[in-house]
Amino acid sequence: MSKSNMLDEWGTLPDSKLSDHSIQLEECHCQHVGRYWENVQYFSSTWRLYYNHDAGGRVCIGNVWHEIHPKNLYLIAPGTNFLTDQTGNPKQLYVHFLAGRPFHQCNRDIFAFKLDEFSALQIQTICDLIESNQSPFSPPLSMKILSLCGYQLSKIPADDLMQIYHDSRIEKLVFQLKAYPHDPLSVEDMATMCHLSRGGFLRLFKRCTGSTPHQFLLTLRLEKAKYLLEHTDTTIEQISMQCGFADRFHFSRCFKKWHGDPPSRYREASQLK
Incomplete structure (x- = not known):
């Protein structure tokens, strides 16, 4: 899904992928x-x-x-x-x-x-x-x-x-990010989708999730990449593209910093288990 399409379809997204208590x-x-x-x-x-x-x-x-x-x-x-x-x-x-x-x-x-x-x-x-x-x-x-x-x-x-920090705008955005973590969204894009100023959005997102938008989205991308490394034969180049990274080298640096091992070594270790 392109950024423009995602912004256009924002109003049609479901409030949650999960029903109550699921x-x-x-x-x-x-x-x-x-x-x-x-x-x-x-x-x-x-x-x-x-x-x-x-x-x-x-x-x-x-x-x-x-x-x-x-x-x-x-x-x-x-x-x-x-x-x-x-x-x-x-x-x-x-x-x-x-x-x-x-x-x-x-x-x-x-x-x-x-x-x-x-x-x-x-x-x-x-x-x-x-x-x-x-x-x-x-x-x-x-x-x-x-x-x-x-x-x-x-x-x-x-x-x-108790949902003392619950906000439907942030909840909706979070489900969008989880569905399409590879989409190239800036902080300004996210703020626009939530109908907030940049500063107001950053404060609210941090309060609701405990994280910055950049850190939250990066973690989603790395978790998706980790799953693909463990369970598929998709090449590391393809995984970097599918998970929204600029290239394999950027992905490898981020993954090693996050997980301790580069993607190739992590894949080898996970397949030996």
């Missing part, structure tokens, strides 16, 4: 964290569920470190910037997923829930199936993953789901 799986892996958690900065544009089978992982949110302990299961809310660190290379199950209202926004950054019998059994089953090379997007396994995610969401206190 969940959509974006990514799921069971692996040792390795270098991917060694002082790496992340921005969460989705919900993130983490369970570490071993001690040694931690995340820093707002200058506060949180240990990722095997007795707990953790949810990190959308719009959260966090830093990761690890010792001992713990094994981890992680899930990225989207959720409809009222779970699409949250007042807290991270939740720690005690690992109960149901969650422990679900995690063990999910990890066993993934390690047997079953795709997390296969119908039986995806339902188990979504069941685990929904069960954890149900534990979030209602007060933490």
Whole structure:
């Protein structure tokens, strides 16, 4: 979709891709964290569920470190910037997923829930199936993953789901960006789409998402590229174009800064798992 067409069709976009209380799986892996958690900065544009089978992982949110302990299961809310660190290379199950209202926004950054019998059994089953090379997007396994995610969401206190920063203009823009992360939108374009001045738009976007528009869009592009590197044979040149980067060299620099490895090395490592 071209920029002009996107601006023309702005009025016809749905308010949300997800109906109320629905969940959509974006990514799921069971692996040792390795270098991917060694002082790496992340921005969460989705919900993130983490369970570490071993001690040694931690995340820093707002200058506060949180240990990722095997007795707990953790949810990190959308719009959260966090830093990761690890010792001992713990094994981890992680899930990225989207959720409809009222779970699409949250007042807290991270939740720690005690690992109960149901969650422990679900995690063990999910990890066993993934390690047997079953795709997390296969119908039986995806339902188990979504069941685990929904069960954890149900534990979030209602007060933490109050939409104090909700704004329909930003919500609509965010769904547009997620649908077409490759489109060449400037801050001015986004402000126009939201019927706001540049300064007003930047302040509102930061308040609603916890991120700048540039950082938010870059993260979406890199997450899409990461998925394509893992699950397709698309060339790195094609991935850079499909994800909105100027060229392969720009994409490689951004990906290495974000993930720690250049795209080619990341693809090789992910295909060996």
